[in-house]
Amino acid sequence: MNIGIIGGGAIGLLCASYLSQHHDITVLTRRKEQAEEIRTSGLKRTVKGETFRASVKARAGITGVFDLLIVTVKYHHLQEVLDGLSTLPRQRILFLQNGMAHLLDLENWDTSHSIYIGVVEHGAMKVSDHAVNHTGIGVIKWGAFHPEDTAAVRNALNETPAQFQMIYTDEWKKVLEEKLLVNVCINPLTALLHVKNGELIANPAYEYMMKCAFEEALSILGLAEKERLWSHVVSICKKTAANQSSMLQDIVKGRETERKAIVGYLLKKAQAQEITAPHLTFFNRSLEVLEKKQTKSFE
Amino acid sequence: MNIGIIGGGAIGLLCASYLSQHHDITVLTRRKEQAEEIRTSGLKRTVKGETFRASVKARAGITGVFDLLIVTVKYHHLQEVLDGLSTLPRQRILFLQNGMAHLLDLENWDTSHSIYIGVVEHGAMKVSDHAVNHTGIGVIKWGAFHPEDTAAVRNALNETPAQFQMIYTDEWKKVLEEKLLVNVCINPLTALLHVKNGELIANPAYEYMMKCAFEEALSILGLAEKERLWSHVVSICKKTAANQSSMLQDIVKGRETERKAIVGYLLKKAQAQEITAPHLTFFNRSLEVLEKKQTKSFE
Incomplete structure (x- = not known):
């Protein structure tokens, strides 16, 4: 799949690094400098003392059409991301925020995008603009915010590395x-x-x-x-x-x-x-x- | 009485300012600059919008012999003050610390000084090195740490201004x-x-x-x-x-x-x-x- 990842924090870099093994990844950052650094240096992920490198696309701003967009920004940056997403053509968007406050925002969001919700059970620590430590291996559990056919996304996301499983669940709430x-x-x-x-x-x-x-x-x-x-x-x-x-x-x-x-x-x-x-x-x-x-x- | 006041914080300046109305006051500060400022500018006390000025002596360091020494430093500066007091001739010392931790230090202090304990029920805020706001009018309750004849000090300390009463009590603990x-x-x-x-x-x-x-x-x-x-x-x-x-x-x-x-x-x-x-x-x-x-x- 052609996946866009919004946010270059610890979770964004972690997702980009792992998912690039099976998918075509573009990291969408807020700062031009970070996009530039990711393009030129590639991504670096350290897990259990081993370091892995990955090549991904990167650019600043929220633009483009993807098979799936993953939103990894923190809750206090969510509103500006929603504003950006409102200008894009209809697509599938997976939100990976902590807490539950974003559910209220998404309920009130007048949009035709397909919305998914995910829960990140990984530990991660951003080391630099292009490097992340995977400090705790967990899974991402996700589901559809509104009932819909999720077969295509489910099949695609079953193709993830062993240390970065994405598990579909109706019980996401x-x-x-x-x-x-x-x-x-x-x-x-x-x-x-x-x-x-x-x-x-x-x-x-x-x-x-x-x-x-x-x-x-x-x-x-x-x-x-x-x-x-x-x-x-x-x-x-x-x-x-x-x-x-x-x-x-x-x-x-x-x-x-x-x-x-x-x-x-x-x-x-x-x-x-x-x-x-x-x-x-x-x-x-x-x-x-x-x-x-x-x-x-x-x- | 000839009274020395150790410490130029809010409580030290408050005591010096009020007690100077009936007693001969020397403020003993840690910093030379503060002693200099108190000597040249005098003390300024503000209470209920009115400002009062007082002239007192001031010098840096713990020296001299007084009818009464009042220690107003905070607990975390007490130990260095006790070290200084240990070098002085026997005299009467009133401690006005917050809390009760100083009682343990005074119990362990091998000294021949007469020790008194006081509880400050005033509100005060230091404004500058020579100025204090009296934000809450209360009293100082004091008593003898070890049983002894306190008549002389009691008589002297009964002579205090109405807004700064010093009340003797056996129940100081x-x-x-x-x-x-x-x-x-x-x-x-x-x-x-x-x-x-x-x-x-x-x-x-x-x-x-x-x-x-x-x-x-x-x-x-x-x-x-x-x-x-x-x-x-x-x-x-x-x-x-x-x-x-x-x-x-x-x-x-x-x-x-x-x-x-x-x-x-x-x-x-x-x-x-x-x-x-x-x-x-x-x-x-x-x-x-x-x-x-x-x-x-x-x-």
């Missing part, structure tokens, strides 16, 4: 909810405490705070299976013990975090249902302070 | 504990959330987090009268609604906070008693992150 639950347990706390994922279960006080976030999120999302889900969260902490969460990486690098897509979305849903969420409210505000590094001014 | 309780409820949260004191009771989620800190501190300090003390904390939030707590001021100005003297002391006591304090542990670590602004490095 459930997958998304469980991912959001894991994210809201791990991301804000690791960012606020400046600790790696494993520390959250190594320190009983941190685990207690994580449990508080877990209980509130569970109730907001209306999820049952409390025990299985808590074991799941703990197992992810264990599996990724030595990793920095994406939110901690963002705070360390001084970038905007996915606070709004993760905690913000849950707080909005809590408010609509009149559920109180004091811990999530507290995390949200503390993260905002840490993000803005408001250490010199007072509003 | 109880006063200190209640002050610590108020501090641990208000200071860390306002610093983490970047909000003024009143916001803690205006936002139910923040009030909930404050209640969590309150319950843990109450149990660590072994205090009864839970309802009266909670009403006390809430009433202080109301009375000081428009104020920035001292810890928030420190974070905003990029200074070291009194985290160790307040939260750190309670966590040490909790550990000794095998009491779990997940919220205080969390606040302590988050404050540490905010203090160090570890946004560029990862240990």
Whole structure:
């Protein structure tokens, strides 16, 4: 397939690198310099100490017609991407955002594009404009946002490398909810405490705070299976013990975090249902302070 | 009396300014520049929109013999002050530190000085090296650290201005504990959330987090009268609604906070008693992150 990948972050570079083994890839970046660097240097992916190189096309801006477009930008850049996509001819678009906030935007988006939703269960860290570390091998689970015949895309996406499987599921919303639950347990706390994922279960006080976030999120999302889900969260902490969460990486690098897509979305849903969420409210505000590094001014 | 005041921060300048109305005051600063500025410009105190000026002596370093020495430095500068005081002839010393951590240091201090402990219930904000805003009128409650005849000092300190009363009490330890309780409820949260004191009771989620800190501190300090003390904390939030707590001021100005003297002391006591304090542990670590602004490095 002829695949366009919007976004040159860790997930965008990871997708481009792996999918180029079976597909014709074009990376669509925001900055001209990054597109230029990807064209001239190619992509570099490091996984378990081995380095792989890939040649892909790249250009700046959202243009062209593809068999599939994959959107890998973070939630806070989604709106400008949607505006760009609105000007393109009808095509298939797979959204790989964290959280669930983008579902609300997509529901309100008046478009004739075919929309797919995916959940990324990989760990990745961008090293440079053309290099990415694949720090955790997982899968991408995806499905159709609106019911439709997905046979063609399913067949094409079955052709992916073993370390980068793309699995079709009708249950993508459930997958998304469980991912959001894991994210809201791990991301804000690791960012606020400046600790790696494993520390959250190594320190009983941190685990207690994580449990508080877990209980509130569970109730907001209306999820049952409390025990299985808590074991799941703990197992992810264990599996990724030595990793920095994406939110901690963002705070360390001084970038905007996915606070709004993760905690913000849950707080909005809590408010609509009149559920109180004091811990999530507290995390949200503390993260905002840490993000803005408001250490010199007072509003 | 001939009174020496060690420290030129908000509380040091406030004490010097008020006490100079009835006593002969010398401010002992760390920096030569500040002593010079106090000598040449005099002290300026603003309270309720009115400005008062005072002339006092000032010099850098801890030297001399006084009828009373008042130590106003923050806890994290106390050890160097104790070292300085150890070289001086025997005299009376009143310590005005926040928290209770200094009690442990004073117990272990091998000295022949007469030691007094005071609790400052004023709000103050340093404006410049010779100017202070008196933002909240309270009192200073003080007593003798070791039993002794305090009549002479009591008589002298009864001569203070109406807005700056110094009240003798045998119950200074109880006063200190209640002050610590108020501090641990208000200071860390306002610093983490970047909000003024009143916001803690205006936002139910923040009030909930404050209640969590309150319950843990109450149990660590072994205090009864839970309802009266909670009403006390809430009433202080109301009375000081428009104020920035001292810890928030420190974070905003990029200074070291009194985290160790307040939260750190309670966590040490909790550990000794095998009491779990997940919220205080969390606040302590988050404050540490905010203090160090570890946004560029990862240990």
